[in-house]
Amino acid sequence: MFTGIIEATGVLKELTLKGGDLALRVQSHNLDMSDVQLGDSIATNGVCLTVVAKHSDGFSADVSNETLGLTRFSQYQKGQKVNLEKALQATSRLGGHLVSGHVDGIAEIVSSNSNGRATEYWLQAPENLMKYIPYKGSVAIDGISLTVNAVEKNRFKLTIVPHTAQETTIADFKVGTKVNLEVDQISRYLERLIQGQSSAASESTLTTGLLAKAGFIK
Template identity: 45%
Template sequence: MFTGIITHIGTVSRIEKTGDTRMTVSAGFDMDSVAIGASIACSGCCLTVVDKGPGWFAVDVSAETLSKTNLSSWKEGTKINLERALKVGDELGGHIVSGHVDGLAELVSIAPEGDSHRLTLRPSPELVAFVAQKGSVTLDGISLTVNEVSAETFGVNIIEHTWNETTLSDRGPGDQLNMEVDMLARYVARLIDVRDLRNV
């Protein structure tokens, strides 16, 4: 589990095509404290550390993950948001994030709003129903509050700190962001589905 509070920005330093795709990430973590088999959220996608060294770690990415996320567009030099998994007793600063990406959201526009930036996004059609005004959403691993919703889009406000300390400032209209819906919304939708089936 994660919080959606980004602690580091890493850089994809190597991509190798084998049975799966191995990606090596340069990171500012103390890698002595990261175990092989540990989970790290890479722009919102929970990945397992399979190798490591001073200032870097490697993960294996399956074809399924590449098909459901924006990892297929990553290249050597791509900057990504990093968050290590929660430990018992850690502060929950964002919201509970699983690191299981639900789909993609297209960045439609970026507009300045005071010292902040207003982003409008168009999620995959199957995710629209899970987005609610003042609810939570995770974009490229970042825990955000939804400001407004329409039939096909939603908006979030990015404060200066988040803009500067994450990869959002590198993104532009047309880019695809990894999206994870609020876990509570997912379970509520499932309960409604089960209730409807029972009433058929």
């Protein structure tokens, strides 16, 4: 479990096809590895990866075909800059929101403009995920916890302050950039709870009326 508060950035130093999937090495001179053990989880551009080898300047991990099919890792190249966050500890501040590191889909930046010292980005997301992206809700973009400031059809807007841009990969974002998207976990679990096991395989029927009937809203 993570918070979406990025601790450091790193680069992909090695990408090796291995046994049909991918092995990689991440280098970061800013991520504190002193308390990292083999088997620990580190979110890498929003993807929960397991440390299989520890180095003085980073770590190695494996990426399964399942992960390659759902994330941007299949398009990453050597030298790719990535956001890094170690797993949440029980004593840590929850500065962002609960992030699982399980990417739901890919979003694409379709426009950007300045607003004071901040930058506003509009992103297009898969239609089936937009129901989980409410106004003033939380999303994780390449592992970064961000607040949704507007929603229109299959697009949503993010407002990025200078500090966030400086401490993450957002400074490299531009129109056409595709990013890993994880929606808020609460909305997904809430939908599953209301649907019940009898409709687990059916299309989502989550509506405001159903939420009201279940007592979640008035």
